[in-house]
Amino acid sequence: MSNSVAIVEPPIVVFDGSFEGWLTAVFAVYENHWQHAQIISIIAEHDFLPNLWQTTFVVKSDVDKAKRVSHKLKSVFGNNGFRQLLWAFLSEQPTVYGHLFGVVRYQLACPDVNVWQDYTHTDVMPVLKLIKMVGRERHRMQAFVRFEHMEQDVYFARVEPDFNVLPLLSNHFKNRYADQSWAIFDVKRGYGIFYDKDDPNAEVQLITDVDENALVRPHDFHSEYEKKYQHLWQKYFTHVTIKERKNPKLHIQYLPRRYWKYLTEKNLF
Amino acid sequence: MNYDRLKDKLAILADAAKYDVSCSSSGGNRKNHNKGLGDSSVSGICHSYTEDGRCVSLLKILFTNHCIYDCAYCTSRRSHDTPRAAFTVEEVVDLTMQFYRRNYIEGLFLSSGIFKSPDYTMERLVRVAKELRTIHKFNGYIHLKTIPGASDELMQEAGLYADRLSVNMEIPTKSGLALLAPEKNHDDMKAPMKTVQEQIVVFKESRKQHKHAPKYTPAGQSTQFIVGATKETDLQIIRLSSHFYKQYDLKRVYYSGYVPMLTDSRLPAIGTPVPMVRENRLYQADWLMRFYGFEAEEILPSDSPFLDLDCDPKLAWAIRHRQHFPVNIQTAPYKMIVRIPGIGTRTAKKIVTARKFTTLTLDHLKQMGAAVNRAKYFIALRGRNEHLVHLTQDNFRQYILAQTQTKFKDERHGQLTLF
Numbered sequence: 196m197s198n199s200v201a202i203v204e205p206p207i208v209v210f211d212g213s214f215e216g217w218l219t220a221v222f223a224v225y226e227n228h229w230q231h232a233q234i235i236s237i238i239a240e241h242d243f244l245p246n247l248w249q250t251t252f253v254v255k256s257d258v259d260k261a262k263r264v265s266h267k268l269k270s271v272f273g274n275n276g277f278r279q280l281l282w283a284f285l286s287e288q289p290t291v292y293g294h295l296f297g298v299v300r301y302q303l304a305c306p307d308v309n310v311w312q313d314y315t316h317t318d319v320m321p322v323l324k325l326i327k328m329v330g331r332e333r334h335r336m337q338a339f340v341r342f343e344h345m346e347q348d349v350y351f352a353r354v355e356p357d358f359n360v361l362p363l364l365s366n367h368f369k370n371r372y373a374d375q376s377w378a379i380f381d382v383k384r385g386y387g388i389f390y391d392k393d394d395p396n397a398e399v400q401l402i403t404d405v406d407e408n409a410l411v412r413p414h415d416f417h418s419e420y421e422k423k424y425q426h427l428w429q430k431y432f433t434h435v436t437i438k439e440r441k442n443p444k445l446h447i448q449y450l451p452r453r454y455w456k457y458l459t460e461k462n463l464f
Numbered sequence: 465m466n467y468d469r470l471k472d473k474l475a476i477l478a479d480a481a482k483y484d485v486s487c488s489s490s491g492g493n494r495k496n497h498n499k500g501l502g503d504s505s506v507s508g509i510c511h512s513y514t515e516d517g518r519c520v521s522l523l524k525i526l527f528t529n530h531c532i533y534d535c536a537y538c539t540s541r542r543s544h545d546t547p548r549a550a551f552t553v554e555e556v557v558d559l560t561m562q563f564y565r566r567n568y569i570e571g572l573f574l575s576s577g578i579f580k581s582p583d584y585t586m587e588r589l590v591r592v593a594k595e596l597r598t599i600h601k602f603n604g605y606i607h608l609k610t611i612p613g614a615s616d617e618l619m620q621e622a623g624l625y626a627d628r629l630s631v632n633m634e635i636p637t638k639s640g641l642a643l644l645a646p647e648k649n650h651d652d653m654k655a656p657m658k659t660v661q662e663q664i665v666v667f668k669e670s671r672k673q674h675k676h677a678p679k680y681t682p683a684g685q686s687t688q689f690i691v692g693a694t695k696e697t698d699l700q701i702i703r704l705s706s707h708f709y710k711q712y713d714l715k716r717v718y719y720s721g722y723v724p725m726l727t728d729s730r731l732p733a734i735g736t737p738v739p740m741v742r743e744n745r746l747y748q749a750d751w752l753m754r755f756y757g758f759e760a761e762e763i764l765p766s767d768s769p770f771l772d773l774d775c776d777p778k779l780a781w782a783i784r785h786r787q788h789f790p791v792n793i794q795t796a797p798y799k800m801i802v803r804i805p806g807i808g809t810r811t812a813k814k815i816v817t818a819r820k821f822t823t824l825t826l827d828h829l830k831q832m833g834a835a836v837n838r839a840k841y842f843i844a845l846r847g848r849n850e851h852l853v854h855l856t857q858d859n860f861r862q863y864i865l866a867q868t869q870t871k872f873k874d875e876r877h878g879q880l881t882l883f
């Protein structure tokens with residue numbers, strides 16, 4: 196049916212790093228009949244190191260193709276399973292894009308199997324691990340986000356999650372803080388999510404332009420009582436420890452140091 | 465609001481509340497239905513951890529630490545020379561709202577010393593909950609400690625606004641309670657549990673008829689035992705917990721290793737170490753009853769009523785019942801798989817599913833999260849398992865403990881999975 200020549204050794208498929216780009220890459224692999232190869236490498240641009248002896252195939256993100264693939268994937272994986280794929284994708288691990296493809300290929304080849312239950316499969320297992328890690332990071336962000344109340348009546352938080360979990364947080368915070376305007380900004384990745392309590396559609400929006408000063412010195416923008424409540428929280432935090440039971444190792448295990456930077460209770464002033 | 469005074473009160477009343485170990489915000493499922501503030505997730509969230517490694521999920525405070533009683537084990541007892549304070553209803557409401565808005569907490573855990581009378585005190589606790597729910601549209605988690613001796617009417621009202629109610633038994637034996645808190649007795653303390661349990665049933669019934677009938681303490685009730693303040697045995701504690709789970713449908717029993725902070729000839733001297741390992745073992749025993757299908761009597765034989773401090777109760781059971789092992793992971797029923805040391809409920813479920821696809825190896829078990837260094841002595845595989853030779857040897861117990869020692873050295877507490 197297709198006029199493309201079957202290539203014995205498929206090239207390395209390079210995409211732009213976006214989820215849409217990855218979906219387009221899956222489209223390209225099937226379009227070119229590369230899916231039967233033992234190993235298919237799908238690599239994000241930013242992880243790709245060109246070398247002399249392998250050919251590359253650069254995929255350009257294509258909304259239509261991405262839609263067709265996601266439609267197909269939703270029908271075989273179900274909405275939940277499709278969301279699982281996205282979670283793993285957001286881990287941003289260089290190896291995930293190939294493993295994800297492996298899971299997709301497995302599911303398309305065996306539509307009656309619940310591939311997620313095949314814990315020992317070479318692609319399912321690493322993907323499940325990443326889903327778990329991303330899930331844990333999402334949970335940690337739900338816990339460790341600390342809002343500061345700003346003059347403009349917005350509750351503002353800065354985060355630097357290990358994985359790109361902001362897209363997975365919108366619903367949680369929207370349900371929780373329906374009656375206040377809030378923003379969470381990923382300082383590492385340079386974007387954030389914003390909810391405006393007066394927006395009639397109550398949609399969470401993406402934001403990329405935030406006042407640099409607010410990121411570096413948020414306390415310059417605090418509303419009148421913000422510092423009082425931060426102090427009260429710090430006071431509370433120091434008084435709930437039972438000093439006869441102090442256990443610094445356990446403390447750090449549960450509250451890893453890399454998160455302290457934005458935790459109000461860990462930044463006594 | 466006078467913030468400096470508020471800060472002092474908070475210090476005193478958080479200090480006095482911290483020995484209550486219940487911090488859980490789980491089991492709540494209040495949705496944000498009124499575009500108000502908050503929504504509690506079923507699994508609960510720990511927003512921070514104290515320096516002793518305990519979860520901070522709720523703003524846990526006493527309304528006041530004034531008390532007309534004199535329970536020996538309590539820092540708020542009337543004969544203790546300590547700074548006293550009391551919040552106002554508005555202050556507690558404001559702190560809860562403001563902390564919640566900043567994502568510091570999942571909600572409020574409010575307890576209190578008894579000032580004036582049980583009803584006078586309980587009324588205030590109920591008012592806090594009521595104002596949060598009705599005036600401030602707060603949908604976060606609320607846990608109220610019920611005050612022993614408060615009227616049934618107040619208890620009933622409390623359950624309409626709170627997600628969880630608790631009555632702390634504190635001292636597991638009647639004789640211990642008589643010694644340390646002569647003004648109290650077990651039966652009086654159990655009475656409110658019965659009331660709450662009955663209310664839960666009544667409200668469940670009415671919800672069957674009208675879907676919109678209110679819920680009553682949707683996250684159920686819990687209690688706490690202080691461990692090591694009196695001479696109770698672990699078997700007594702476990703039996704009592706089992707009794708509460710079965711008779712009163714309790715959601716959780718908490719165990720709090722006694723921290724000596726008061727000089728009293730009836731109590732362990734100041735400086736006596738907190739029985740942390742024992743407390744941890746009790747939590748493990750509790751898990752065995754709630755999630756692993758163990759009966760209290762299986763966990764401890766009546767001729768040795770204390771839990772083994774060197775080894776967790778599941779491993780101890782397996783060592784005592786070697787005749788049930790090895791368990792074949794390819795074919796054994798789930799209820800035996802979870803009894804294998806080193807395999808928790810999650811891994812057990814995975815095993816039962818994955819074995820339909822593959823013949824499982826030790827490596828697979830490791831990938832699925834089993835502690836293979838323990839499990840390998842107790843399981844039969846399709847292939848040969850050379851670790852099984854130890855199972856029938858006389859020194860099995862010493863051998864296993866020596867092999868897995870480091871695993872048991874950690875003195876963790878509370879919300880852990882150790883199996």
Ligand code: SF4
Nearest residue numbers: 531533535538541577
């Ligand atoms: S009644 Fe409660 S607060 Fe009062 S002394 Fe006894 S345990 Fe402490």
